[in-house]
Amino acid sequence: MITDARVLQTEFVPKDLVHRDNELTTLSAALKPLTNGEPGETTLLHGPPGVGKTCTTQYILNQLHENVIDLNTQYVNCWKDHTQFQTLYRILEGIDQTLDIHRQSTPTDKLRDRLHNYDGPPYIVVLDEADQLETTDVLYNIYRTPNIEMVLIANQEADLFSRLDTRLKSRLQTITRIHYKPYRSGEIVSILEDRVHWGLEPDTVTRDQLERIAVASKGDSRVAIGVLRRAARLASQDNERAISDEYIDEAVPEAKTEIKQKNVEKLTEDQRILYDILTEEGEISAGRLYESYRDRADEPKTRRMMRYYLKKMQHYNLVVANGENRGRTYNTSS
């Protein structure tokens, strides 16, 4: 049934991008000057998940690489590489400057200096999920380096900007902003049709079923493609030649919890205990959460450590905090 599994991956960048013409044009225009050796414009792409921010960026980078010989680019996922050291390391990796850098013994200062001394060809650094950066210092370091252009990607523009110091905030006031709206149902359907065409055998899924997936995905293309992939896999495991509605209904919740499940597996023992308590108890105050945790853990860590853990788990979208200070409660994310 599946003829090409790659195109059913959410990260796959198709040859033709549909429904993102305006965004592509604006981003392209912002980076265009680089191809003539002039400085481009720092760009911020913002909008909810699964609306094509990452995809359009990688599409543009591919295009630039085809047309410009002397150009470096690097894509950094700040969610994965969120410490200053990790981010700087990735950026230097994009210009082959990391051979002698070791995690344990190289000070972050050295990475910073090396970046600042960059004087090679134009270099485009994409910082995806930039609002997840531990410190925004790294943005300043890139900003002040000539010949490096930043493309920032974030869900909420405000999440990123509220954390910048005033100096950087005012300098980034004038950057090009591109807002991505959720896809409409029909747009999701045509994105799926494209993937179906390249990835599945003919007549395995009907248009009605694609619409069903589109509605369930609520404008998030990653969820939609994930559902399609899972439904196709379920059907082929049962040796069916077509995807039935039942497979789709089964795949929808699976696709939505897939990412979460992966993150739960990454938790340490102590974090896992906290997560289990939240799963069982539901909404709970920090004090009661710590008491439960202390009872269950063999060697419980301190309250401060619990707060670090909870912060981390919010970062992983496993935990949500409601309220501030005394009134705050924690819960698992739905």
Added chain:
DNA sequence: CCTCCACAGGAAGCCGGGGGAC
């Protein structure tokens, strides 16, 4: 209104591990 308390999160320091320089 004021004081107390629970809580968040910053700052500093300790420790163990690992790599480089010698």
Added chain:
DNA sequence: GTCCCCCGGCTTCCTGTGGAGG
């Protein structure tokens, strides 16, 4: 090998905040 440096994980201490309750 030994010394030194750095990091991440962790603790301790501390300040700021806002609701509860006198």
